Amino acid sequence: MPSCSLSDVMSEELARQLEEENKSACTSSSEDLLSGEETDTNSDLMLARLLQMQYDRECDTQLRREERKYNGESKVSISFENYRTAHPYDGSESSEDEVDWQDTRDDPYKPDKPQVTPRKGFTGKGKNITTKHDEVLCGRKNTARMDNFAPEVLVGDGLGMDLKLSNQVFNSLKQHCHSEQRRSARLHDKKEHSTAEQAVDPRTRLLMYKMVSAGTLERINGCISTGKESVVFHANGGMLEEQPVPEEVVLKVFKTTLNEFKNRDRYIKDDYRFKDRFSKLNPRKIIRLWAEKEMHNLARMKKAGIPCPEVALLRKHILVLSFIGKDHVPAPKLKDTMLGAADMKTAYYQVLQMMQQLYQECNLVHADLSEYNMLWHQGQVWLIDVSQSVEPSHPHGLQFLFRDCTNVSTFFQKRGVAEAMSVYELFNCVTGLDLTINEEDEAEFLAQIEALEKRNEDHVQKRGKKTFPLSSWDGSPPLKHAADD
Numbered sequence: 467m468p469s470c471s472l473s474d475v476m477s478e479e480l481a482r483q484l485e486e487e488n489k490s491a492c493t494s495s496s497e498d499l500l501s502g503e504e505t506d507t508n509s510d511l512m513l514a515r516l517l518q519m520q521y522d523r524e525c526d527t528q529l530r531r532e533e534r535k536y537n538g539e540s541k542v543s544i545s546f547e548n549y550r551t552a553h554p555y556d557g558s559e560s561s562e563d564e565v566d567w568q569d570t571r572d573d574p575y576k577p578d579k580p581q582v583t584p585r586k587g588f589t590g591k592g593k594n595i596t597t598k599h600d601e602v603l604c605g606r607k608n609t610a611r612m613d614n615f616a617p618e619v620l621v622g623d624g625l626g627m628d629l630k631l632s633n634q635v636f637n638s639l640k641q642h643c644h645s646e647q648r649r650s651a652r653l654h655d656k657k658e659h660s661t662a663e664q665a666v667d668p669r670t671r672l673l674m675y676k677m678v679s680a681g682t683l684e685r686i687n688g689c690i691s692t693g694k695e696s697v698v699f700h701a702n703g704g705m706l707e708e709q710p711v712p713e714e715v716v717l718k719v720f721k722t723t724l725n726e727f728k729n730r731d732r733y734i735k736d737d738y739r740f741k742d743r744f745s746k747l748n749p750r751k752i753i754r755l756w757a758e759k760e761m762h763n764l765a766r767m768k769k770a771g772i773p774c775p776e777v778a779l780l781r782k783h784i785l786v787l788s789f790i791g792k793d794h795v796p797a798p799k800l801k802d803t804m805l806g807a808a809d810m811k812t813a814y815y816q817v818l819q820m821m822q823q824l825y826q827e828c829n830l831v832h833a834d835l836s837e838y839n840m841l842w843h844q845g846q847v848w849l850i851d852v853s854q855s856v857e858p859s860h861p862h863g864l865q866f867l868f869r870d871c872t873n874v875s876t877f878f879q880k881r882g883v884a885e886a887m888s889v890y891e892l893f894n895c896v897t898g899l900d901l902t903i904n905e906e907d908e909a910e911f912l913a914q915i916e917a918l919e920k921r922n923e924d925h926v927q928k929r930g931k932k933t934f935p936l937s938s939w940d941g942s943p944p945l946k947h948a949a950d951d
Contacts, residue, residue: 526550605630612639619643666697670719673781674699682706682779682786686717690796695756695853696720700794701786703778711778714789718760720753720853722783753783760785760853766828772820773848790843790850797843800877805842807882814878814886816847821870821896830855831863835870837877858897861923864915868893 529546537543588597596603608631612621621639631639666674677683684702691698697719703711757780764787767774775787791797805813817840824830832839833854841848856863871892878886887895890903890911901914 601632602630604633608633608636611636615639615643616647619646666719667722670722670784673784674717674719677779677781677784677786682711683715683717687794690716693851700789700796703786706779711786712776712788714791714794715778716775716787716789718757718785718787720757720783720785722753756853757783757785759855760851763828763830763852763855766830767824767849767852770823770827772823772828773846774852775848775850790841790848797841797848799838800840800842800847801837803842805881809845810878810881811883811885812845813842813847814883817874817878818892818895820847820849821874821892824849825858825867825896826898829857831858831860831867832870833863833866836873859922861919864897864919865912867896868912868915871896 529549533544533546588595590596598604606628609629612631615621674683674686678685681704684704686699686701688700689697690700699717699719701715701717703713703715705711761777761780764774764777768776775790777785777787779786789796800813821832821835824832830852832849832852833856834851835849839849839851841850856866858864858867860866868889872889875886875889875892888903888905890901890905893899894901894903899918901911901918904910
């Protein structure tokens with residue numbers, strides 16, 4: 467740069483001349499670059515600015531194209547104007563008088579601070595006196611206090627508005643916010659301390675982690691089924707006390723949410739095997755009893771030769787069972803299978819035989835038997851989900867059996883099995899009883915069942931027995947004993 471004197475440096479004309487030359491040089495360089503002509507420049511800053519301007523123009527063009535494509539012929543259009551870039555060296559059409567309010571300290575939309583009364587409690591004199599109970603002042607103060615609400619409470623946008631909330635409205639909003647915060651805290655606590663849908667609580671995760679770290683399980687692969695009472699996970703077995711665990715197992719985790727179990731007390735509180743241990747005062751223990759009850763029921767069924775999962779381990783409310791399926795693919799439920807007529811007929815006779823074995827040999831009633839709790843695997847029907855199963859001596863055991871017979875008979879009749887017996891014939895066939903059948907009057911048949919249950923309950927209470935072998939009945943002995951009593 468050529469040297470200049472101090473007077474030239476202080477000259478305003480020279481400053482304006484240099485500024486105009488700089489602007490003209492920038493404009494000509496940008497036009498040459500955009501037109502494709504090569505321009506010699508030694509300024510890296512100038513080259514970067516020109517490239518940035520070209521890039522911004524390409525982005526704006528693409529945004530306009532996307533905007534037209536998105537809106538189409540719709541009467542209501544959406545603008546992408548906020549996403550466009552206004553380059554300082556680009557010929558922007560915006561007015562120089564526009565101000566970016568984010569860069570200013572004085573926000574015109576910022577609400578004014580509410581006028582407060584002095585410590586003495588009033589302002590003004592005579593007719594112009596204003597106390598702290600003034601309706602306008604209280605309304606403005608209540609509006610300002612809404613900023614103290616929790617962030618998740620959406621109080622709306624009242625910028626630039628002179629809003630006034632009465633004390634009644636503000637108090638209602640405040641009470642609602644507090645109640646919502648308490649409800650949110652309860653839901654969060656419930657989610658953290660309970661087994662939710664396809665998820666487990668921290669205590670359950672710790673139990674599962676201990677199984678893996680102890681070598682009982684090699685790894686847990688993921689959830690394969692969910693129900694009202696439990697969540698089922700697939701896992702690979704390891705070793706348990708130097709005994710191999712099956713290669714593929716399932717973890718049946720009973721949900722620790724108590725909503726479902728509150729309505730299912732009757733399946734366990736009247737079961738003589740668990741009656742002494744049942745307590746409504748500690749409902750979480752009931753969930754462990756459900757897991758233990760299913761383990762004992764499966765053990766009875768396995769001993770009788772009924773196809774069912776085998777219990778490998780019980781840890782509180784987690785059951786480790788053998789996997790019915792192959793290569794991580796569970797066996798389908800009977801309702802989801804597309805069996806031919808021959809296979810469906812075979813499945814019906816298998817179910818009939820298992821119901822008789824379950825009642826006569828295992829002294830159990832499934833109490834929830836349907837096509838949803840029967841699996842088809844390797845040409846055989848498998849029974850699952852027996853946590854609610856009860857003994858026939860249960861006060862409602864025969865009613866549960868009648869419901870099972872209804873589900874089984876209805877399903878196979880719909881699938882076209884001509885040999886499927888009616889509900890009443892199936893009930894008599896399973897129990898070995900000879901109750902009077904009147905297919906036109908179901909209430910009469912249920913009345914006979916209830917009478918039989920009542921006599922059995924009286925017999926058990928008077929004889930002081932906890933169990934009574936209903937499977938050995940031929941119809942007359944219970945009536946005779948009841949009459950003698």
